[in-house]
Amino acid sequence: MAELRKETSQEMGLHDEQLKGRTQKKFFSIDESENLTYFHSFDVDTSKTATIDALDMTPREINREIRELMEKGIGDITVDNPMSRHGVGVGILNRLNLTFSDSLGYFGCGLIDGPNVHIKGRVGWSCAENMMAGTVVIDKNAGSTFGAAIRGGDLVCKGSVGARTGIDQKGGTIIVGGKTGAFSGFMMQRGRMIVLGDAGMNLGDSMYDGTIYVGGEVEELGVDCVQADMTELDVRYLTEKLALYGMKTPRGVEKMQKHVSGKMLWNYANLEPNEKKLIL
């Protein structure tokens, strides 16, 4: 491992790199307000409403308009005609009631921390990626990598979703009303995934932790994903969580299958090639 250059390391774990004589990142300062507050988080009133007609707007214009409305304290925003555009509703870091009257494209509602979002349509790939808190409810289907790397909150799709749902999930809850595709829960690290329909092949492949509940059939379990016994706590949790979103599984939550990590971590116990050489 390369030795850290002591002259560039700073207090509080922050350090800069000098590249071609130019400082790339500002030094930490206790006097800068952005180091003490949650940047771009607004105090909004959910009784104040506004509607945006996004028919002829670019994603950047839509996001900017949402931000400007939040700056004015408006806490209930409806976006009409999002037209399946990508990257809309992203980076919202405060409480907000946000409704999209139709479908979104890729990376919708990513990097959010707090808003309650209702999408009255479908979403493309990577919806709510890296979500920290809040709720996102989708009325129809969703594409692949649904809820990739989410840390918290509830992400709910009432229809079916594509492959690699909850890849790298680090917390929160993902709920799928229909089917989920291959490699769902791949490298899952924490949190819960609830699938009311069938799950595709390699479910929970290489998961470290977390829990995956499946109401339908599982095509095939992935490496290191094992079935576990349902407990009374699981049943109660599922019953109450699904009731929040008016969702049910036809066979009853008691008959759902529970999956967890086998903790063998097959893919991560192997030594790197150069380490193997050292041993040999």
Added chain:
Amino acid sequence: MCGIAGIIHKKAGKGVNIGQQMTSMLQALKHRGPDSTGYAMYGKGNGNQILRFKVAEAADLEGSYDIHATIKHRLEIVNSRLTELGVKVVKKESPTEYAHRYEVEFSGDMKKVADFVEDVEGVEILSIGNSLELVKDLGDASVVSNQYGLNDFNGTHGIGHTRMATESDVDIRSAHPYWAYPFSDVAVVHNGQLTNYWTNRRSLERSGHRFSSNCDSELIAVYLADRMSQGDDLETAMKGSIDYLDGVFTYLVATKDQLGMAKDVMAAKPMVVYEGEDMIALASEEVAIRTLFDHRIDTFDPYHGEVKVWQN
């Protein structure tokens, strides 16, 4: 990463303006691939065979002082070879100096025609069929559709492609769609990378198939042609391709009355499907399909290893 799109009308009657519909979808996918755009569209046909071919690359026009004479000379040889084989050309169109469309009367072996014409240096058959019109060139969908007059194309179905070149050059030869030589009216577009291209290509070449480019996507067209020549129907051939092809892919294939879609077992490449009563539309992203509607639509993602075929 490339974008692909397709559309099929179940009740097309005298035809729908699929040229405009495909352009609208492909233009919305421009961000997925700005290098070239291609169309394989199916009209009603009038009984004649449609021969689409090019006698040079678009880039050749900038690379040589005598290219215009070369193009003229190549075209003369093509015409003479067609006459020699008894092919009667009833209509000639030249959307560009290097790309040509002939309507021909011929009831013989079109494979022989294709082989004889392609034997001329620099000449490539883009497609042969009764209803297939295969057009591909450099630039985005609006550029290509204007160049080739596709905005008023009436037909029943079509597939298209916007290419971001990764495995081969930015040229017409490597652009999609690929015609499934020697089958009339069969064309393929692909999004992804095939990792067993060379192994399978060598095997198919030993079986007598020809490849016109070094683009991995051509393997799909040639494989389907191979399977169908051995009696497989389109759906069976496509299902076989899921195991035969290694890598990540979603592809669309069209015949004179069918549109098919296949997705690899990892489901690594996107595809969104709208299935309406009269029309099915598919694209790498919903944003493309959405350009066809002024109202909400329901769509879904096909699953890993899934093959679907629609009939018009």
